[in-house]
Each structure stands twice: as C-alpha cells, then as structure tokens.
Amino acid sequence: MKETTIIKPRKLSGFMELLPNQQLLFDNMINKIKEVYLKHAFLPLDTPVLELSEILLAKSGGEIDKEVYRFKKGDTDICMRYDLTVPLARFVAMNSEILHFPFKRFQVGKVYRGERAQKGRFREFVQCDADIIGNEELSLVADAECLKMVEEVFKNLNINIINQISNRNILFGFIEGLGYIDKVKQILTILDKINKIGRENAKLELKNLDVSDENIEKLIKIIEKRGNFSQILSEIENISINQTFQKGISQLKEVYQYLKAMDINEDKIELNLSIIRGQDYYTGTVFEAIIPEHKEFGTVCGGGRYDNLTSYFSDKKFPGVGLSIGFTRLFDLLLSNNMIKELSTSNIKLQIIPLGNTMTECLSLKNYFSNYFITEVSFDNRSFKSKMKDANKQEIPYVLIVGEDEVKSNLYSLKDMKNSTQYNFSKEECVKFIKNQ
Amino acid sequence: MKETTIIKPRKLSGFMELLPNQQLLFDNMINKIKEVYLKHAFLPLDTPVLELSEILLAKSGGEIDKEVYRFKKGDTDICMRYDLTVPLARFVAMNSEILHFPFKRFQVGKVYRGERAQKGRFREFVQCDADIIGNEELSLVADAECLKMVEEVFKNLNINIINQISNRNILFGFIEGLGYIDKVKQILTILDKINKIGRENAKLELKNLDVSDENIEKLIKIIEKRGNFSQILSEIENISINQTFQKGISQLKEVYQYLKAMDINEDKIELNLSIIRGQDYYTGTVFEAIIPEHKEFGTVCGGGRYDNLTSYFSDKKFPGVGLSIGFTRLFDLLLSNNMIKELSTSNIKLQIIPLGNTMTECLSLKNYFSNYFITEVSFDNRSFKSKMKDANKQEIPYVLIVGEDEVKSNLYSLKDMKNSTQYNFSKEECVKFIKNQ
Numbered sequence: 001m002k003e004t005t006i007i008k009p010r011k012l013s014g015f016m017e018l019l020p021n022q023q024l025l026f027d028n029m030i031n032k033i034k035e036v037y038l039k040h041a042f043l044p045l046d047t048p049v050l051e052l053s054e055i056l057l058a059k060s061g062g063e064i065d066k067e068v069y070r071f072k073k074g075d076t077d078i079c080m081r082y083d084l085t086v087p088l089a090r091f092v093a094m095n096s097e098i099l100h101f102p103f104k105r106f107q108v109g110k111v112y113r114g115e116r117a118q119k120g121r122f123r124e125f126v127q128c129d130a131d132i133i134g135n136e137e138l139s140l141v142a143d144a145e146c147l148k149m150v151e152e153v154f155k156n157l158n159i160n161i162i163n164q165i166s167n168r169n170i171l172f173g174f175i176e177g178l179g180y181i182d183k184v185k186q187i188l189t190i191l192d193k194i195n196k197i198g199r200e201n202a203k204l205e206l207k208n209l210d211v212s213d214e215n216i217e218k219l220i221k222i223i224e225k226r227g228n229f230s231q232i233l234s235e236i237e238n239i240s241i242n243q244t245f246q247k248g249i250s251q252l253k254e255v256y257q258y259l260k261a262m263d264i265n266e267d268k269i270e271l272n273l274s275i276i277r278g279q280d281y282y283t284g285t286v287f288e289a290i291i292p293e294h295k296e297f298g299t300v301c302g303g304g305r306y307d308n309l310t311s312y313f314s315d316k317k318f319p320g321v322g323l324s325i326g327f328t329r330l331f332d333l334l335l336s337n338n339m340i341k342e343l344s345t346s347n348i349k350l351q352i353i354p355l356g357n358t359m360t361e362c363l364s365l366k367n368y369f370s371n372y373f374i375t376e377v378s379f380d381n382r383s384f385k386s387k388m389k390d391a392n393k394q395e396i397p398y399v400l401i402v403g404e405d406e407v408k409s410n411l412y413s414l415k416d417m418k419n420s421t422q423y424n425f426s427k428e429e430c431v432k433f434i435k436n437q
Numbered sequence: 438m439k440e441t442t443i444i445k446p447r448k449l450s451g452f453m454e455l456l457p458n459q460q461l462l463f464d465n466m467i468n469k470i471k472e473v474y475l476k477h478a479f480l481p482l483d484t485p486v487l488e489l490s491e492i493l494l495a496k497s498g499g500e501i502d503k504e505v506y507r508f509k510k511g512d513t514d515i516c517m518r519y520d521l522t523v524p525l526a527r528f529v530a531m532n533s534e535i536l537h538f539p540f541k542r543f544q545v546g547k548v549y550r551g552e553r554a555q556k557g558r559f560r561e562f563v564q565c566d567a568d569i570i571g572n573e574e575l576s577l578v579a580d581a582e583c584l585k586m587v588e589e590v591f592k593n594l595n596i597n598i599i600n601q602i603s604n605r606n607i608l609f610g611f612i613e614g615l616g617y618i619d620k621v622k623q624i625l626t627i628l629d630k631i632n633k634i635g636r637e638n639a640k641l642e643l644k645n646l647d648v649s650d651e652n653i654e655k656l657i658k659i660i661e662k663r664g665n666f667s668q669i670l671s672e673i674e675n676i677s678i679n680q681t682f683q684k685g686i687s688q689l690k691e692v693y694q695y696l697k698a699m700d701i702n703e704d705k706i707e708l709n710l711s712i713i714r715g716q717d718y719y720t721g722t723v724f725e726a727i728i729p730e731h732k733e734f735g736t737v738c739g740g741g742r743y744d745n746l747t748s749y750f751s752d753k754k755f756p757g758v759g760l761s762i763g764f765t766r767l768f769d770l771l772l773s774n775n776m777i778k779e780l781s782t783s784n785i786k787l788q789i790i791p792l793g794n795t796m797t798e799c800l801s802l803k804n805y806f807s808n809y810f811i812t813e814v815s816f817d818n819r820s821f822k823s824k825m826k827d828a829n830k831q832e833i834p835y836v837l838i839v840g841e842d843e844v845k846s847n848l849y850s851l852k853d854m855k856n857s858t859q860y861n862f863s864k865e866e867c868v869k870f871i872k873n874q
Contacts, residue, residue, distance in 0.1 A: 007495045009530040009750040012487055012515065017528070019535070020480030020542055027481050041785050041813040043457030044464050048561050049486065049547065050449055050506075058444045069487075071508030073551050078449065091454070093446040098456070100831065102817055105457055110486060114510050124485050134817065141796060141816035148804075261797035262804045313446040348478050359578065360698035367585075367699045376478040379578035380539055380571065394537065 014115075014123035016328055024347060025340060026331055030108060032156045033128045033325065037106035040149055042130050045105040047087035049112075053077040055090050058312040067113045080112040084129045084324075085309075092133055093313035101135035102142060108327075122328050131322030133309055138319045140251060143285040143305055144258035146323050150289055150301055151268055153325070159334075161300065163289040164226070164272035167252040168282055168304070170236075171273060173245025174222055178215045185280075187211065191223055192276040226272040229256045233271065251284055283307040285321060297333050301325045349373035349434065351391045355384060355403035362402050365412075365427060372431050392417060398434055451552075451560035453765055461784060462777060463768055467545060469593045470565045470762065474543035477586055479567050482542045484524035486549075490514040492527050495749040504550045517549040521566045521761075522746075529570055530750035538572035539579060545764075559765050568759030570746055575756045577688060580722040580742055581695035583760050587726055587738055588705050590762070596771075598737065600726040601663070601709035604689040605719055605741070607673075608710060610682025611659055615652045622717075624648065628660055629713040663709040666693045670708065688721055720744040722758060734770050738762045786810035787871065788828045792821060792840035799839050802849075802864060809868050829854060835871055 011017055018026055034044075053070055056079040069080040081087055084107045092103065108128045115121060130149060132142040147163060154161045171191070175184045186209055194202040199220065206216045222239070225232050233256070237249050252271070259269070277286045284305035291297050303323035310318050334340045350369055354362045354377065362377045369375040378387045391399050401413040414423045414430050416437075425433060448454055455463055471481075490507055493516040506517040518524055521544045529540065545565045552558060567586060569579040584600060591598045608628070612621050623646055631639040636657065643653045659676075662669050670693070674686050689708070696706070714723045721742035728734050740760035747755050771777045787806055791799045791814070799814045806812040815824045828836050838850040851860045851867050853874075862870060 005749075006752060007491055007749055009492065009527045009747075010489065011492075011527065011531070012485060012489055012513070015485040015487065017484055019532070020482055023481045023483055026483070038784070039807055039811060041811050043784070044460045045457055046460055046463070047454055048448060048452040050452065050549075050561065052447065052449055054444055055446065055448075069508070069510060071506070073506060076449070090446045090448065094448070095456070100827070112487075124487065137818060139816040139818065141800065141814065144800070257797060258800055261800040263801065310446075312442075312444055315443060347475070347480070360694060363578065363581070363695055363698040364700065370476055374476060374478050377578065379576040381574060381576070390537070 012123070014121070016122050016124070016332065022335065029157055029331065029340075030126070030128070030327065033153050033327070034106070034108060036149055036152045036156050037128075037130050039152075040104070040130075040145060042104040042106040045088070045091065045107045046109065047081070047084070047091055047107065049080055049110065050078050051081055051087060051090070053079045055313075056081060056086055059086065067115045069112050069114050081109075082113050083111055084109060084127050085131075085322075088129075088131060088133075089310045089313055092318055093310040093316075096135070096310075096314065096316060096318070101133065102138060103133040104130075105133075106130040120329060120332060122332070125326060125328035128325040128327050129322060131309075131320050133318050133320040136317050136319075138321065140254045140285075141258055143251075143255050143321045144262065146303060146321050147255070147259060147269070147285075147287060148262045148264055150287070150303075150323055151264055153301070154268075154289065159300075159339075160291060160293065161268060161289045162292050163269045163287055163301075164275050165252075165255075165269055165285070165287045166271065166273050166275040167248040167255075167285055168276065169244045169248030169251065169284060171223070171248075171276065173242040173248055174240050175219070177240040177242030177245055178211075178218065180209075180211065180215075183209055183211075187219070188276055189278075191219065191274070192278055194223070194274070223274040226270055226274070228266070229269070229271045232273075236273075248284075255285060277302060277304055281306045287323075294333070294337065294339075297330075300330050347374055348376050348394070348396050350375045350398045350400060350430075351387075351394075351396045352377045352400045352402060353384060353387050353391070354378065355401060358402045358404055358407050361407045365400070365402065368427055369431065373434065397437075398430075400430065449560070451558070453559050453561070453769065459772065466594055466768065466777075467563070467565070467764065470590050470764070471543070471545060473586055473589045473593050474565075474567050476589075477541070477567075477582060479541040479543040482525070482528065482544045483546065484518070484521070484528055484544065486517055486547065487515050488518055488524060488527070490516045492750075493518060493523055496523065504552045506549050506551050518546075519550050520548055521546060521564050522568075522759075525566075525568060525570075526747045527750055529755055530747040530753075533572070533747075533751065533753060533755070538570065539575060540570040540572075541567075542570075543567040557766060557769060559769070562763060562765035565762040565764050566759060568746075568757050570755050570757040573754050573756075575758065577691045577722075578695055580688075580692050580758045581699065583740060583758050584692070584696060584706070584722075584724060585699045585701055587724070587740075587760055588701055590738070591705075591726065596737075596776075597728060597730065598705060598726045599729050600706045600724055600738075601712050602689075602692075602706055602722070602724045603708065603710050603712040604685040604692075604722050605713065606681050606685030606688065606721060608660070608685075608713065610679040610685055611677050612656070613681055614677040614679030615648075615655065617646075617648065617652075620646055620648075624656070625713055626715075628656065628711070629715055631660065631711070660711040663707055663711070665703070666706070666708045669710075673710075685721075692722060714739060714741055718743045724760075731770070731774065731776075734767075737767050784811055785813050785831070785833050787812045787835045787837060787867075788824075788831075788833045789814045789837045789839060790821060790824050790828070791815065792838060792843075795839045795841060795844050798844045802837070802839065805864055806868065809872065834874075835867075837867065 068082050071078055110124050111127050112124055114123055150163050172184055175187050190202050190205045203216050275286050275288050282304040286304035288299040289301040305321040307319050308317050309320045352362045352366055366375050366377045397417055399415045406412045411424045414425050505519050508515055547561050548564050549561055551560055587600050612624050627639050627642045640653050712723050712725050719741040723741035725736040726738040742758040744756050745754050746757045789799045789803055803812050803814045834854055836852045843849045847863055848861045851862050
C-alpha cells in the first residue's frame with residue numbers, strides 16, 4: 001500500500017467558489033445577459049487569459065500595478081488580464097483588416113486583480129462586456145444602443161436599476177468656460193470623488209486649486225443636477241456658450257432622441273451630471289447604473305464612449321462605446337442580500353426510486369422521461385425511506401416508485417411531493433400529468 | 438498632444454483565439470454539451486483558475502511538471518490549473534459534509550499547460566468534464582450513465598463516434614493470472630503504447646521483462662479483441678479464472694446490461710480490450726471515443742472509473758467515474774478539416790438601412806423586429822450602395838430599406854437577398870413573411 005500524506009484542502013483567499021446550486025443560478029443569469037447581447041447582433045469573443053506583459057502594460061508604459069498577476073515562463077514575460085478592454089484593443093489592432101465595422105463584440109470572461117482581499121472584492125471575477133467599435137468614426141446611435149442594452153439586460157435579470165447618464169463634454173466644457181482650461185482634469189478628479197470625501201472637503205480641495213468661491217458654487221450646483229432628460233437639458237443648455245459644453249449638450253440630445261425612438265423606459269434613466277467615471281479615456285457619453293433600493297451596492301454596470309481604443313497598438317483610429325458588468329461582485333451582493341432565491345438543491349423534476357430488483361427498468365424509464373424533463377434514478381444503496389427523505393429535502397417535485405409489481409403491470413406509483421398524493425400511472429400518463437402541472 | 442509609442446499587437450503563441458463568427462459556433466457547441474450534462478441532472482461547478490501549488494502538486498509530492506504555469510504573488514505559491522480533476526478533488530474534500538451524494542457535477546473551463554507549442558496543441562484549452570462522485574461506494578449505474586452521456590453529447594453535436602470501452606480489471610487480472618503479479622504495471626505500460634511503438638517493439642519490450650513467448654502471444658491476442666459486447670464477452674469470459682479478471686468481466690457485463698436498458702445505440706459502442714488509459718488512477722471501466730472516419734484525431738473523449746478521488750486531501754473515500762472532452766483541440770480539428778461549416782459573418786436576420794433622415798424611425802423599427810429575430814440598423818456613414826454590398830457579403834438574408842416616403846406610408850421595402858425580390862410590406866407583414874420562410 002502506498003502511503004499518502006493528507007494535505008489540508010483549501011482554496012486561495014479572495015476567490016469566489018459557489019456551491020453547484022448557486023453556480024446554476026449564476027450561469028442562468030450569465031446566459032440572460034448573453035441573450036440580450038446576442039439579440040442586439042453582438043458576436044462573442046474569447047481572448048486568452050494570458051497576454052504578453054508588453055501588451056497588457058502598454059498603457060502604463062510598462063509600469064506594473066501591484067494588482068496585476070505577472071510572471072515569467074521561460075523567457076516570456078506574461079500577465080493575467082486585469083480587464084477585457086486591453087485584450088479587445090489588441091485583437092482589433094491585429095485583425096482590423098478582416099473585421100466588419102462597426103464591430104460589435106461581447107466578451108464574458110474572468111479577469112484577475114490580486115488586490116488585498118476584502119469583503120465583496122474578488123481577485124478573480126467575471127466581467128460581461130459589450131462594445132461597439134467603429135473604423136475612424138462611430139455614430140451616436142451606438143451610444144444609444146449600449147444604453148438600451150443596459151435597460152434590457154437588467155430587465156432580463158429582473159433587477160430594478162436606474163441608469164445615470166451624462167456626457168463628459170458638458171462638465172469638461174463648463175469648467176473650460178469658467179476659465180480653468182489647465183485645471184480641467186484636476187477639477188474633474190475632485191468632483192468625481194465628491195460622494196466619497198464629502199461636499200465640504202471637495203470645496204476645500206477646489207479652493208486649494210485657486211477656484212473662486214463663486215465658481216465652486218457653480219460647479220457644485222451643476223453636478224447636483226439630475227432627473228428627467230428634457231427638463232434638465234432645457235435647464236442647462238444655455239448656461240455656457242463654451243464650444244465643448246455645447247458639443248456635449250448636442251450629443252446628449254441626439255442620444256436621447258435615439259433612446260426615445262427605441263422606446264426606452266424613461267423611469268429607468270436619468271440625466272446625472274455628477275457621472276464622470278474616473279478613467280481618462282472616456283470622451284463623450286458616460287453612464288453608471290445603480291439599484292435605487294440598494295445605493296450602497298454602488299455601480300452595477302458602467303461604461304461610455306472613448307475616442308480611440310487602439311492608440312497603443314495602431315496608428316489608425318477606432319472609436320468605441322461600451323458597457324461592462326462586474327458580475328461576480330453583483331451576484332455576491334444579490335445573494336448575500338437575499339435578492340435572488342437560491343435554487344433548491346437540484347433542478348431535478350422526477351426522481352425514480354427502484355424497489356427490489358428493478359434497476360434496468362428504472363434506467364429504461366429514465367431514458368424515456370429524459371425526453372421531457374430532468375429525471376434521475378436513485379442508484380445508491382441507501383434505504384427506500386432515506387431516499388424518500390432525501391428527495392423531499394432536495395425539493396424534487398415528483399417521485400416515481402418502481403417495484404417489481406409495477407414493472408409487471410406497467411403502472412407506476414407517481415408521488416406528488418407537494419401534497420403527498422399518489423397516483424397509479426402509465427409512463428405516458430406520468431408525462432402528461434407532470435407537464436400539465 | 439500626448440506622444441504614444443505604438444507597440445506591435447501580438448498574442449502569446451500556442452493560444453487559440455477565434456474570430457467572432459467562429460467563436461459563436463464554438464459557444465453553440467459548448468452549449469450543446471452543457472445541455473446534455475444538465476439533462477442528466479449534473480450541476481455546474483466553477484472552481485478558480487488559480488490554486489495553491491501545494492494543492493495542485495499534491496499528487497506529485499510537490500514535484501513540478503515543466504508544463505505547469507507556477508508563480509509567486511507576494512509569499513503565495515500559485516499554479517494555474519492544468520486539469521479540472523484536482524480542483525474537483527479539493528472541492529469535494531472541502532465540502533463533503535454539505536454535498537449531496539452521489540454528487541454529479543460538470544465543469545466547462547479553461548486549463549493551462551505550457552507545453553511546447555505545436556500544431557493542434559494548445560497552452561490554454563477548454564475542457565468539458567462531467568463526473569459522478571459517490572460517498573464510500575458508487576453503483577456501476579454511474580459508469581453506464583457516463584457512457585450514455587458520451588453517446589448523447591456527440592449525437593447532440595452531430596459528430597459520429599465509436600466509444601471504445603473496457604474494464605481495466607480484465608487485463609489486470611489476465612496478466613496476474615499469467616503469473617506476472619509484480620510486473621502488471623510495466624506490462625500495461627507497454628501494451629498501452631503498442632499503437633505508437635508497433636507490435637514488434639512491444640513484443641521485444643515484453644521479452645525484456647521476461648515474459649514468455651507463449652504469454653506474449655496471449656497478451657497480444659487479448660488486446661486485439663474488439664467488437665460487439667455480447668460476442669466478445671462470451672469469447673473471453675472463461676479464458677482466465679483469476680479473481681480480478683472475473684471481477685472485470687462481471688462489472689463490464691453489469692454496465693452493458695444498464696446500457697441496453699438505456700437503449701444505447703450498439704453501433705456507437707465497442708468492447709475494446711486495448712483501451713488502458715495511461716493514468717494510474719483508473720480502476721475499473723475505461724473508455725475512449727474516436728471518430729471512425731478520422732482515427733487520426735485520436736481520442737476525442739475519454740474517461741473511466743477511479744477508486745478514490747480525494748486520496749491526497751481526505752481520509753474518507755470518494756469513488757468516482759467521469760468523462761472529459763478536450764474541446765479546444767476537437768474544435769480546431771473539426772474546423773481545419775471542414776467538418777463544421779463556419780457561420781456566415783453574422784447571425785443577423787434583418788438589416789435595416791436608412792435612406793435620408795430616417796434614423797429614429799429605423800431604431801423604432803429595430804426595437805419592434807428585435808422581439809422576433811436579430812435585427813440591426815446600419816448606422817455608419819457609408820453610402821447606401823456600399824451598405825447593400827456589405828449585407829450581401831455578410832449573407833444577411835433580408836434587408837429593409839427605410840426612406841422618407843416609406844416612413845410616411847408605413848410601408849417598407851423588404852428585400853429578400855437570396856433571390857433579389859423586393860416587397861412592399863407593413864412591419865407586421867415583414868415579420869410574418871420572414872418568420873414563414
């Protein structure tokens with residue numbers, strides 16, 4: 001006999017691992033997201049989890065963030081992807097000659113960030129991204145299509161959201177118009193974190209940047225604007241004659257017009273000028289969806305328009321617009337807040353329990369019933385009583401008891417577990433009965 | 438303006454990356470595999486891609502295979518999983534108190550092997566595994582269920598296979614019965630590679646192990662047995678009285694009886710005593726499916742019965758049986774041998790092309806048609822002619838032309854691209870027409 005040392009089984013901390021019934025729910029929800037993406041004529045892409053470090057770190061000029069998983073295999077310097085956008089940029093730059101533009105792709109895949117483990121933060125998580133990439137130019141219809149998809153995705157998931165929408169040019173131009181052309185980014189950074197640091201601290205930081213009290217008030221006032229598109233647009237459209245500001249207004253108006261044409265539910269969107277989205281690369285439409293009953297969840301879906309996807313990999317210009325859902329975190333929040341009901345232990349509709357020497361008949365019946373619903377035969381050697389108890393615990397709705405007499409008569413005992421009623425049915429009658437419930 | 442250095446976009450070699458239309462096909466086939474697993478009441482599991490090295494390398498006592506991607510993050514010694522079986526073992530050992538046994542799980546996920554890149558070998562590939570795990574004991578019904586699933590999976594994929602089935606105890610016992618108890622593993626290793634090294638070399642190696650000429654002939658003769666179960670079983674069942682041999686015969690008979698009860702297609706299975714499957718851990722049923730018209734593809738699905746899944750992680754015993762499909766390699770073979778037709782560039786059913794200032798109407802129509810089939814609006818600024826050409830190239834079956842007159846009349850020009858016929862239809866008529874084709 002071989003001696004085996006037992007190693008304590010454990011997984012890496014910060015990695016989500018669901019039980020199978022939870023995973024089934026997770027997968028079902030992922031499929032609902034994909035369904036909407038496919039319906040809107042997006043095609044799937046699946047880039048490798050590993051990329052050359054020079055590609056993944058192109059943006060930072062090779063500087064590595066502590067979060068990124070990076071290692072060497074032989075002489076090759078490799079990173080695990082930390083988002084799906086850089087791989088998309090690499091893919092588009094490599095394949096621009098053969099792709100059809102506007103290129104609509106979705107990708108559902110795991111990304112990796114080795115950040116410090118804390119509740120609700122995962123080092124491996126599934127992102128569900130959809131982007132539309134244009135060749136040199138891209139109509140604002142694309143922005144509207146992404147926003148419409150946000151509505152449909154969450155409707156399909158049965159999750160109530162408000163999608164908060166803005167256009168970065170509005171604030172950008174407003175700040176320019178106030179005369180702070182050189183400080184636009186610094187001011188945006190402060191305004192972006194106002195909810196975190198509080199209004200008074202934000203004012204202080206703006207003051208330190210030499211923004212006048214009057215202008216601080218104007219800035220605070222404009223980013224607190226939110227609500228109905230037509231109303232807010234008419235309130236603000238004339239408060240600045242700055243060109244960038246006016247471009248933002250006109251883009252937002254056009255997008256809104258397309259949204260109405262697509263019959264978007266106006267209760268689920270809001271114009272919200274505080275939406276900035278930290279990253280530099282957004283250049284027009286920006287949005288963040290929240291669950292109004294659970295604002296503490298933060299953004300459950302975000303995205304926007306960017307001028308050039310592939311600037312690090314190509315001389316050509318590929319503008320894009322996209323949305324991204326960090327699904328692992330969202331699922332974790334929904335589950336831990338009892339907002340999705342865990343499935344019962346199984347998705348089995350009918351459990352067949354053999355009594356006596358009837359296993360082959362049970363298997364033959366299983367083969368028949370499987371054409372109609374998920375059916376399983378109890379084939380372990382526990383007692384009949386313990387099998388019945390188990391079916392009950394698993395919330396399996398129907399049990400078929402197959403003894404030797406039943407095999408002779410071709411009539412089987414079907415037990416409806418909800419009300420404990422028992423029927424004597426042929427196999428055809430069983431199907432009819434279960435299908436009609 | 439920021440100066441950006443252009444980095445040549447490239448991906449790591451040995452990693453498959455499909456174009457989106459191919460990926461759609463890939464995903465559809467994966468879904469067909471999952472469909473069968475779910476139908477048989479298997480639940481999904483999704484373990485992390487990363488595991489602690491001490492877990493993943495437990496089997497080899499910490500010895501690392503050159504193929505494994507292993508690295509450190511801080512002080513943590515991490516590996517990327519190279520199969521889905523060790524993670525399953527770790528999961529079962531960790532969760533055995535809360536799982537329901539027999540535990541039927543499937544996992545479709547990427548695994549990583551940094552082997553030398555060569556045609557048809559991938560460093561990242563998708564495996565589709567399904568296993569049934571028992572607690573202390575597991576009925577042979579589980580083996581039959583896995584074999585039945587192999588049939589159904591490939592039927593669902595529309596791929597013709599032969600599943601070659603054996604039971605390791607037969608050969609094991611036969612060799613024991615010939616008096617080579619101490620050399621069973623060495624002899625099995627030689628027999629396992631007979632197709633690679635050729636019959637004469639195998640004979641030579643057996644001779645070097647001091648196997649007599651007479652016994653070499655007997656060994657060669659038995660592993661060349663293959664064909665119909667009833668026939669081969671009756672031919673061999675009495676050629677050895679060794680207990681292990683007889684256990685193998687009786688297990689195989691029982692499994693075959695269950696397969697018949699489940700109405701397995703006898704043309705798709707064969708008893709084949711040369712099936713050994715290298716790995717040590719198989720202890721009963723073993724099988725390898727091949728595509729008879731493409732034997733050069735090798736095994737497209739394999740699996741078998743093992744005595745104890747969790748021996749490295751637990752004192753308890755969890756016997757199991759499972760099947761595994763290396764799908765990335767299979768897909769690559771099918772595609773490069775023209776055995777699956779690539780989808781046309783898109784899965785779009787209807788393309789709406791605006792003429793003049795009709796974008797909002799087009800979007801509204803898209804919103805309507807999307808309830809019935811995948812519809813897209815051309816929103817880029819190319820010419821009408823180039824859009825029509827493009828729809829043709831993409832093999833989109835229907836095009837709807839929406840000019841300003843059409844908007845006024847609510848009658849649109851629907852073009853059937855196959856035969857270039859044009860109709861004047863209301864939107865309801867369009868749906869009816871397209872749905873009836």
